[in-house]
Amino acid sequence: MDEVFKALADASRRSLLDRLHAKNGQTLNELCDGLAMTRQAVTKHIAILEDANLVTTFRHGREKLHYLNPVPIHQIGERWIKKFERAKLVALSELKRRLESDDE
Amino acid sequence: MDEVFKALADASRRSLLDRLHAKNGQTLNELCDGLAMTRQAVTKHIAILEDANLVTTFRHGREKLHYLNPVPIHQIGERWIKKFERAKLVALSELKRRLESDDE
DNA sequence: ATAATAGGCAACCAAATGGTTGCATGTCAA
DNA sequence: TTGACATGCAACCATTTGGTTGCCTATTAT
Numbered sequence: 001m002d003e004v005f006k007a008l009a010d011a012s013r014r015s016l017l018d019r020l021h022a023k024n025g026q027t028l029n030e031l032c033d034g035l036a037m038t039r040q041a042v043t044k045h046i047a048i049l050e051d052a053n054l055v056t057t058f059r060h061g062r063e064k065l066h067y068l069n070p071v072p073i074h075q076i077g078e079r080w081i082k083k084f085e086r087a088k089l090v091a092l093s094e095l096k097r098r099l100e101s102d103d104e
Numbered sequence: 105m106d107e108v109f110k111a112l113a114d115a116s117r118r119s120l121l122d123r124l125h126a127k128n129g130q131t132l133n134e135l136c137d138g139l140a141m142t143r144q145a146v147t148k149h150i151a152i153l154e155d156a157n158l159v160t161t162f163r164h165g166r167e168k169l170h171y172l173n174p175v176p177i178h179q180i181g182e183r184w185i186k187k188f189e190r191a192k193l194v195a196l197s198e199l200k201r202r203l204e205s206d207d208e
Numbered sequence: 209a210t211a212a213t214a215g216g217c218a219a220c221c222a223a224a225t226g227g228t229t230g231c232a233t234g235t236c237a238a
Numbered sequence: 239t240t241g242a243c244a245t246g247c248a249a250c251c252a253t254t255t256g257g258t259t260g261c262c263t264a265t266t267a268t
Contacts, residue, residue: 009113062235070188077185084174166265
């Protein structure tokens with residue numbers, strides 16, 4: 001889980017996920033296309049995404065095809081965000097009360 | 105949004121949020137209690153959480169009270185995770201098809 | 209008044225991060 | 239078979255990160 005959060009912390013990696021979300025099954029060079037980064041930089045990002053199980057790859061000859069795996073993202077929503085979802089309304093009303101009170 | 109993701113990337117910071125989720129409105133020293141970190145380290149983490157708007161603070165005399173703000177977390181769920189939610193089923197069936205085919 | 213308490217600030221440090229360049233390897237096409 | 243293409247590996251570099259220690263300031267309690 002920690003690896004997923006860390007993987008999602010970087011904007012370049014999130015944008016790579018966005019790219020795969022738009023078009024799944026791209027090759028490495030396809031993913032590099034138009035990016036202000038060297039291929040090797042992208043390779044490193046992909047490796048981190050693979051470690052976090054956010055991207056799965058298949059070799060096809062000399063090409064490496066990249067597939068998005070949105071399951072860990074879904075799990076973050078399920079296991080972690082949901083927990084703070086309930087807290088939201090509580091926190092908001094608490095904040096309201098706090099801001100309206102004078103005794104501070 | 106980037107700041108929120110970055111703030112959530114660190115396990116210590118997530119655990120601080122967990123602590124505030126369990127008990128809102130704690131002072132700095134309360135938050136430090138039982139942690140294998142100096143107060144100053146916690147201060148830095150809190151600052152990052154404040155920058156990301158995940159924690160709001162109120163001064164009360166010499167104490168600084170910390171309140172969880174779960175709204176940015178909720179927004180991540182709404183704006184970002186939701187996007188990959190739909191992709192989940194697609195990706196899973198695609199993966200299944202992929203794994204079942206022989207021609208690779 | 210003064211000591212204890214709660215927190216802030218700044219300098220410093222090691223390790224992790226995000227990126228680069230250079231070269232090696234494997235696969236496809238002419 | 240040989241050149242071009244897709245990717246892999248490793249060394250290196252600057253910056254960021256997560257943490258420390260030492261000291262300063264403000265507030266509270268005795």
